[in-house]
Amino acid sequence: MTRFRETVRSLLREQVLDAAYQLVAADGWGGLRMTSIARAAGISRQTLYNEFGSKEAIGNALVQRELEGFLLGIQRELDAHRGALEAAAAAGVGYTLQQAVDNPLVKSVLLAARGGEDDLLAYLTTRPEPVFGTAMAMLDAYAIEAWPDVDEESRGLAVETVVRLTVSHIVQPVASPEESARRIARITARVAYPGGRG
Template sequence: MEDASSAPVEGRAAAALPPREAWRRRMRDDVLDAARSMAAERGWDSVSLSQVAARAEVSRPSVYKEFGSRGGLSRALVQREAERFLGGVAAALQRPAATAPDALSAAVLHALQQAMGNALVASVVQAAREGSDSLLPYLTTRSEPVVTGARELVRSWYQAHYRHHDDVRTDQAADVIVRLTLSCIVLPPPAHTLRETADFITAAALGVLERRPHPPRSDDAQAS
């Protein structure tokens, strides 16, 4: 009779990564952890790949081989941060709430609170206020990877809770809530609490969902 305890062990062995790949993944995480810490401490503009490699205790060529360039490391750092961030937002959207708008507002509030408490985001925003930070474009002009992931998450939630709206309307509402939230993270409204800001963003997005189509203009009617 086969020892029952051997199957899980064999399964784990079969699923184990080859040593080289396991090392590469650990090295990648170590480098990203080092880059995140250093960016939060001194601002990304003051951090070099050599310094990151030294902090992570890996060779500089290994960092270049994995990320290609400083820009590649920047993108990977922002991507990992965004994935972790969106995981928290997804969990917040699934928490029990009295109404769908309450759940949405709570998720926006969670996003704002997490961003305000994130040392890396705080460093990027502070550096931008003082001049410039090379990570800022990944939250503004080059934010599409972040925006796309967040928009898909919110759009799926809309489609589950507002089934009577078409895809165009849910896409527009998802885009509004994501971009407004991102804007408030980069430039927090000074006269509002985070709760008030979350409620405002939610109301704006739901307004897009619920707005009525504009009646045809008189010149359109004449043209037809």
């Protein structure tokens, strides 16, 4: 019975997050109400509050779910270029920047922020979790295995550099995703290999 309850709860959470995703993508975060989410998900407000507790918790869960999808895609890109750090970084960053351009939730968050509503943007930029912490932990673990010749300090600096620059370019793009990815990858490789390898 416990497994059944967990499955039902997991399905409920996904149903709520799908509904919230569609509402945020269509109308932005600022106007999102728990009542609207419950109605769109086909559940009662009380069930919604019992499962998530607050709009902030839903925002956190939405960003976490999107981040997990991004990280899986990034790992595929890194694996395809495992032999060369700069090429791998360019592929991973390029994938992330292009997904950010194409992702309705990210687009909605960025448009709202440019209009002065930045509540959900904080999950991407000023809160250390989930974006920075999760992405840096994943990339650090990957780099330890993929590029064992990079010393610990250089690896840590390179990982932080690539994550922070990528998020910065998502929030405030200054060039095409491809060009930004090339530049971020070059910087990352120089930080990882100060002597010029990579």
